[in-house]
Amino acid sequence: MVMHYKPTSQETPSDSELKNSSHQALFFKAQSSDALLDETLQEALKKAKGGFIEKRSQAIADVESFDSYKQQAQLVKNHTLDHLAYYLTQFEENVVKNGGHVHWASTPEQLNNIILHICERRDAKFVTKGKSMISEEANLNEALEAAGIDVTETDLGEYIIQLAKEPPSHIIVPAIHKTRQQVEALFRETHDLGERDLDKISALVDEARLQLRQKFLDADVGITGANMLIADTGSAMLVTNEGNGDLTATLPKVHIVTASIEKVIPDLESASAILRVLARSATGQPITSYTSLFSGPRDIEDLDGPDEFHVILLDNQRSQMLGSPFEEMLKCIKCGACLNHCPVYSAVGGHAYGWVYPGPMGSVLTPLMTGLKQSSDLPNASTFCGRCEEVCPMGIPLPELLRQLRNREHEEHLTPWKTRFSLQSFMWTIQHPRLFHWLTKMTRLILSNSTLTHFFEKHLFTSWYNSKELPKNHSKGTFMEQYKQNSKQKKK
Numbered sequence: 156m157v158m159h160y161k162p163t164s165q166e167t168p169s170d171s172e173l174k175n176s177s178h179q180a181l182f183f184k185a186q187s188s189d190a191l192l193d194e195t196l197q198e199a200l201k202k203a204k205g206g207f208i209e210k211r212s213q214a215i216a217d218v219e220s221f222d223s224y225k226q227q228a229q230l231v232k233n234h235t236l237d238h239l240a241y242y243l244t245q246f247e248e249n250v251v252k253n254g255g256h257v258h259w260a261s262t263p264e265q266l267n268n269i270i271l272h273i274c275e276r277r278d279a280k281f282v283t284k285g286k287s288m289i290s291e292e293a294n295l296n297e298a299l300e301a302a303g304i305d306v307t308e309t310d311l312g313e314y315i316i317q318l319a320k321e322p323p324s325h326i327i328v329p330a331i332h333k334t335r336q337q338v339e340a341l342f343r344e345t346h347d348l349g350e351r352d353l354d355k356i357s358a359l360v361d362e363a364r365l366q367l368r369q370k371f372l373d374a375d376v377g378i379t380g381a382n383m384l385i386a387d388t389g390s391a392m393l394v395t396n397e398g399n400g401d402l403t404a405t406l407p408k409v410h411i412v413t414a415s416i417e418k419v420i421p422d423l424e425s426a427s428a429i430l431r432v433l434a435r436s437a438t439g440q441p442i443t444s445y446t447s448l449f450s451g452p453r454d455i456e457d458l459d460g461p462d463e464f465h466v467i468l469l470d471n472q473r474s475q476m477l478g479s480p481f482e483e484m485l486k487c488i489k490c491g492a493c494l495n496h497c498p499v500y501s502a503v504g505g506h507a508y509g510w511v512y513p514g515p516m517g518s519v520l521t522p523l524m525t526g527l528k529q530s531s532d533l534p535n536a537s538t539f540c541g542r543c544e545e546v547c548p549m550g551i552p553l554p555e556l557l558r559q560l561r562n563r564e565h566e567e568h569l570t571p572w573k574t575r576f577s578l579q580s581f582m583w584t585i586q587h588p589r590l591f592h593w594l595t596k597m598t599r600l601i602l603s604n605s606t607l608t609h610f611f612e613k614h615l616f617t618s619w620y621n622s623k624e625l626p627k628n629h630s631k632g633t634f635m636e637q638y639k640q641n642s643k644q645k646k647k
């Protein structure tokens with residue numbers, strides 16, 4: 156079966172488009188240094204971190220065998236990816252049967268154009284949006300605003316960062332980098348509040364609810380994301396904790412779902428296998444507060460619902476991952492567990508990664524979607540501790556994928572010449588054992604002399620030692636010297 160969504164060479168983004176879409180991913184090092192010095196950000200990250208980890212472990216401890224849940228979810232995704240063209244076609248047929256429309260977008264630009272066209276045809280002035288990472292990939296808000304359309308994010312976190320004119324910093328908690336005090340200041344700056352007391356989180360939530368209520372009622376078009384697309388019913392499934400997805404989808408006359416192609420799964424039973432691991436891994440809940448299914452425009456007997464229902468399926472380099480060493484990445488259900496457990500993400504937050512997807516999953520996805528040249532720091536933004544793979548409910552081998560991207564960087568000469576030179580010298584040295592042993596002896600001597608150590612830190616390895624100190628060495632010899640000594644003593 157032909158996968159007609161596969162981009163042709165003319166549709167594949169040009170180098171300049173890729174450059175624009177990668178935003179600041181190239182500047183990870185500089186951005187993470189700034190993030191480490193930002194005390195407010197550090198305070199917000201510290202508060203958020205513990206909660207996620209504890210809730211997830213409790214949710215997993217509460218079930219008999221989370222491993223068997225994981226296996227079932229992985230089987231669903233493996234099977235679907237093996238038959239992706241079949242299930243996408245089945246999904247399209249069923250959406251059409253239900254009275255909806257399916258559009259195929261190879262690039263984010265195409266997705267924006269399709270949405271702008273629908274809005275123009277329906278003379279839409281106001282748009283509400285439920286959380287959609289796909290629209291972040293496409294910078295949809297900017298495109299809508301440029302066309303003179305008023306767009307409002309309805310997820311509380313997304314609403315906060317929209318007011319702050321910032322991108323999300325976490326895939327499920329977009330405003331995780333904001334403290335309560337910062338949100339209060341933002342509301343005071345942008346809302347007409349008078350002297351209202353906002354020093355409690357519940358007061359901030361009430362204020363946002365008040366503002367959003369009218370936006371829901373005024374909207375001409377509602378745009379939501381989808382956690383899964385059910386092929387045999389032609390439905391889009393969305394999970395939220397705030398119910399904003401339902402109001403965005405059902406109140407306006409037009410509902411548009413934006414989703415990427417790998418979100419399709421065979422049926423509702425497969426969806427429940429994924430739901431079992433999704434909420435537990437993401438927020439530590441057995442299930443989210445709302446699990447909604449949108450299956451087309453309203454029927455004649457329906458009391459509410461949209462007149463028009465559209466699903467836009469975005470490729471954006473994903474079909475290139477199919478059958479490649481990076482296919483595993485298409486199993487990602489965007490639960491965010493790898494971010495919450497990553498020591499690098501926990502230290503620098505999401506904005507340092509410079510594009511839509513941060514943390515370990517983002518360090519793999521961003522180079523694949525925006526080009527390795529534009530994000531060459533990201534595969535190196537890992538300690539390789541392996542925690543991400545351990546907590547990933549879909550068993551995605553993130554460290555191995557990062558390692559493969561590092562290899563590609565090396566092959567494509569994207570790593571700095573100093574790093575390449577050091578690695579090649581190291582490889583050459585370890586192939587010459589005598590030289591290697593002589594060098595380890597010399598290194599030990601240098602490390603046991605503080606003047607020499609200081610000289611090396613200051614003049615030879617300045618960038619490496621900017622934020623570190625060489626360890627002081629008080630050992631009695633190199634590893635091999637001590638090993639030989641110990642073996643001799645044992646023989647005696």
Ligand code: SF4
Pocket residue numbers: 436486487488489490491492493494516543546547548549550551
């Ligand atoms: S890579 Fe795994 S842990 Fe990370 S967001 Fe995707 S599914 Fe969740």
